[in-house]
């Protein structure tokens with residue numbers, strides 16, 4: 001088994017480009033698709049046409065209590081000019097007790113800014129009303145503090161969770177892609193007849209399959225780990241500390257993917273056709289499974305049902321849970337369990353079908 | 361040593377092999393001769409335990425191979441008809457891997473690799489990637505890896521297909537040495553009659569999934585003891601001439617190829633006069649004519665009315 005396993009590494013090292021390419025693509029896609037800047041803070045130009053300089057500064061002070069968003073004073077003319085020149089995608093205009101966005105390009109980030117600003121304004125207006133009724137109280141300070149804590153969790157969270165979903169989704173998509181492509185070499189061995197030579201040898205069939213599967217398994221896992229590691233560093237996403245849970249999900253996902261590859265290979269024994277089918281399968285799975293956009297925007301019952309059948313969906317659920325929850329172990333058991341079951345099912349059917357065909 | 365009885369294989373509806381009986385004694389070199397699609401590879405795959413037969417038994421030293429494939433496999437070497445080698449690795453790396461999975465290691469493995477590389481004549485190119493090899497060299501490494509574990513019984517499936525005459529000769533001499541000097545039992549499959557005639561003691565002739573004749577070369581040629589072969593070389597073949605030949609009494613088979621007619625005629629009939637007359641009638645110019653002692657090719661022609669390489 002180890003000889004077979006090591007041989008696959010030797011062969012991979014002769015042609016390692018595919019895996020590097022897919023890791024590269026993962027990083028490139030996440031980086032550009034999110035429109036996410038390397039520094040994860042976002043600067044929002046703010047101006048006012050009705051407030052005094054001092055009043056605007058007060059608002060800036062309140063708005064800037066959070067950490068991921070930076071509100072910066074500008075003038076109406078500059079903001080409009082910058083938007084026209086496409087240098088910024090939007091700016092914020094503050095009036096008394098109210099605010100508006102001047103939008104050039106639609107941006108994912110507006111939602112996060114809006115959420116943050118709305119909370120500050122609502123809270124301020126409420127306190128303002130209280131203060132009007134009970135002048136001279138000092139509730140103000142405490143309340144503002146508590147508001148601040150709250151909005152940091154949600155306002156920044158919108159952007160964070162979007163980034164995280166993108167990161168995890170793309171990572172899983174490209175790893176699945178790599179693993180499925182790598183599995184073409186199993187088909188190739190069967191077609192060329194080297195597989196038969198292995199059958200004649202004292203290596204048992206179980207050892208033979210294990211040697212291969214373990215190789216795919218490791219390549220896939222390493223790709224996920226490398227991608228996640230690089231991306232979380234690059235995008236400053238917090239990976240949390242639940243590495244065991246994360247590991248369990250990754251391993252289950254790769255198992256399901258490798259098994260899916262075996263099933264595909266068994267159903268479509270021609271390498272040429274497989275080369276066409278793999279991208280189609282991987283990409284449609286990623287779409288339906290929510291790797292390209294979040295499933296929250298999908299309302300079609302049927303599509304949501306389909307998503308449940310797709311490994312990427314459970315892989316994403318599990319990984320996001322493992323990264324964001326403080327005690328995720330119990331929660332990830334469901335997605336991981338589903339993945340393992342899928343894996344066993346695909347593998348059993350796949351190997352059975354495959355064993356029926358003998359190259360003579 | 362090996363005994364095959366009543367072997368049959370059907371793929372869905374096609375019958376690939378049927379009623380095949382054959383045996384091989386230790387140290388023998390046995391040929392399995394037949395045109396493409398005759399069922400040679402299918403038969404070999406069943407013997408080598410890869411493909412379960414639809415019907416029939418295969419016994420090795422009295423033991424059922426189908427029930428205990430592990431009795432046969434360790435002493436069996438198989439050279440498949442397609443090149444089954446890791447093309448992106450060197451010849452050396454391939455041999456090392458196949459040696460290792462048979463449990464060889466260290467200096468013993470190294471010695472074996474060099475010994476076999478020497479035998480197949482690839483020593484100086486051993487570190488080169490197999491994908492860069494010529495057709496003949498690929499055929500040789502394909503044989504080499506099958507020898508890594510010192511097989512006692514070597515099955516070779518058309519090991520010389522599609523290569524130049526020089527490489528082919530090299531391989532044929534090598535096989536002869538493996539059988540003669542090392543005493544390896546050989547089952548050699550081919551659709552080249554000359555190869556089987558050169559290498560094999562006994563021959564099975566196969567066509568359309570069945571064994572149509574078997575025996576030593578002499579026995580097979582004796583099938584033709586009452587017949588002989590006449591080869592006529594003409595300037596240009598004509599259908600009218602062919603028709604006359606076919607209808608001529610005493611001519612049993614007529615095969616055409618390029619500028620040749622090959623006739624199988626009953627011995628003793630004086631047919632040359634008639635043939636010249638027919639050529640004159642149809643305006644065919646005969647360039648040469650000669651009478652041959654029969655070859656296995658003629659035996660096949662006699663039995664099937666076709667040439668081996670149609």
Ligand SMILES: Nc1ncnc2c1ncn2[C@@H]1O[C@H](COP(=O)(O)OP(=O)(O)O)[C@@H](O)[C@H]1O
Pocket residue numbers: 360371374375376394395396397398399400401402403
């Ligand atoms: N997997 C298969 N499915 C269907 N028919 C097959 C299969 N393998 C071989 N055959 C058929 O069996 C016959 C014998 O093939 P084969 O044993 O390869 O002949 P040979 O090796 O003598 O050229 C051919 O007619 C071939 O088309």
Ligand SMILES: [Mg+2]
Pocket residue numbers: 397400401402441517518
């Ligand atoms: Mg064949």
